[in-house]
Amino acid sequence: MTTPTAGPDFGWPPPSPGAPAGPETSLLAPLPEPAPPGSGPRLRPRQVLLAIRLGAAAVGLWPLVLALEGPQPLQLAPVVAHVAGMLAGFGVVVLLALMSRAPALERGVGADALTRWHAVGGRLVVSLVLVHAGAAVLAWEDSRQENALVALREVLGLPLLAATTLGTLLLLVVAAGSIRAARRRLSYESWHTLHLLTYLAVALTFLHQLAGPDLTGHRVLQVGWALLYTCVFALLLRHRVLAPLRQAARHRLRVASVVAEGHGVVSIEVEGEHLDELRAEAGQFFRWRFLTPDTWLTAHPFSLSAPPTAHRLRLTVKALGAGSSQLQSVAVGTWVLAEGPYGAMTAARRTRRHVLLVAGGVGITPMRALFETLPLAPGQDLTLLYRARSLDQVLFRDELEAIARSRGARLHYLLGADPNCLTPSGLLTRVPDLPDCDVYLCGPPRMADAVRGAVLEAGLPPERLHEERFAF
Amino acid sequence: MTTMHQQLSEPRPRRDACVSVAEAVGAAPRCAVRPRNRRQDVVLALTATALGLWFGFGAPSVSPVAPPVPVASSTSVGSEAAGSPDSAAAPAAPAGRGGTSRGPARFGQQGRRR
Secondary structure (H helix, E strand, C coil), X not given: CCCCCCCCCCCCCCCCCCCCCCCCHHHHCCCCCCCCCCCCCCCCHHHHHHHHHHHHHHXXXXXXXXXXXXCCCCCHHHHHHHHHHHHHHHHHHHHHHHCCCCHHHHHHXXXXXXXXXXXXXXXXXXXXXXXXXXXXXXXXXXXXXXXXXXXXXXXXXXXXXXXXXXXXXXXHHHHHHHCHHHHHHCCHHHHHHHHCHHHHHHHHHHHHHHCCCCCCCCHHHHHHHHHHHHHHHHHHHHHHHHHHHHHHHHHCEEEEEEEECCCCEEEEEEECCCHHHHCCCCCCEEEEEECCCCCXXXXXXXXXXXXXXXXXXXXXXXXXXXXXXXHHHCCCCCEEEEEEEECCCCHHHCCCCEEEEEEEHHHHHHHHHXXXXXXXXXXXXXXXEEEECCHHHCCCHHHXXXXXXXXXXXXXXXXXXXXXXXXXXXXXXXXXXXXXXXXXXXXXXXXXXXXXXXXXXXXXXXXXXXXXXXXX | CEXXXXXXXXXXXXXXXXXXXXXXXXXXCXXXXXXXXXXXXXXXXXXXHHHHHHHHHHCXXXXXXXXXXXXXXXXXXXXXXXXXXXXXXXXXXXXXXXXCCCCCCCCCXXXXXX
């Protein structure tokens, strides 16, 4: 048990005793006609998954319907080729839509869930493409009674197949770069650049899809398929290109200060104009692009480590790779492009009176913002469990303790190497009403896995575990 | 293992203004979307629709990549195919964008269309 070391006031930064209320603290005063938090449409994960499954069922069944209607007896290779091809084409457009950064998806589903779905779907689509190609060659071989090599040569000589083959090869290169073993060797920047080839691959295979036997002769389907692709590309252009450019012009973000937090961690304060229009919330993140010669090419996702204000945003960066290391010494005044806000781990997810926040390492950044801003009425509990190796590795210690004192919240530091602190019994000891809480979780993958298993085993319903995992 | 725990003996009520960040910063209402941005969005949507229609209506109506009908099978439906086994086994003639054949396609039959 420690004695609180900071005063009862809270905010960002914790104001010194007797200090006059500055422009930032005045934001905490009641404002006229506030907008509802996180307003805007949100698509729930179940809705999105249902739409994907229904679409996949329709697309996958269509070739079977055509095959059954035809005069020929059903043959395995052609049917497999057609079904796999249609599903692959649908899967590609779904993968693009998941990564479109559309706010309804980002706020409703969450960036980490979308990324996980994208990763799983990517493996599935690549498998379907390979099955489609293999089955198509096999079907050709059977129909012409030729050997596989001749059939392959003839298939590759078909109209549009050269571009399609090139697109498929690019897709395979991207897939190879996403394999875990390869990904460990690639920097985030290289992996990101490699991933951009996907757009070229999709463009090269698009006409092949429209000219496929399952769509030709069905003009409505061809138009619908083409519209699906062009609309998803418009969505990508809108949210991944135009929106950041608009935000750059409107908000004119620049680095205001860089504060060392210790152990390779810095907090970067970014100032700008009209930041209230972003409607960012604690728990969310932006993709930041710092316009220096070394860092302008890549955007990195970092959470807000303090509640946003009308003029300032704060992110906290730990040097984990080349890009984040370069940000340790970013110069004050550097122009910044911020794409976002993204993420669904906000107060809007809360359903219960009591809240448990669990953070590990630099995962404290979104939790620190939530710890300050989650609504807390009398009779409600707000608890933060912060896992760190040692006390000197605890980030924002003064701020956290000030917030805990001022809000009547509980703060536990879980220090050292005790493996039992994140077990169900260990968690229940500190938070007896854990099954009746909303749990927000952010931390390194192994710790997050341990906590996820422990809270579910302790009786927490899965829908009340809110987490975002960041890994590329 | 060290556990540090701190809690006020009497929880203080939170500040009323700290309901959410969006409220705290006076988030802009949805109607604050700038007219210029809205115009850009409309232009983008119309362009995407026009491109989709162009691609869709310009797509070939006969598949250039349909698998040929197996020789053995084609002879059994020779009366329908109205063609020799050689022509049945040949791949479809590539139909350029906006091809002229308008009949409904059948699975496995596209290769016989001329």
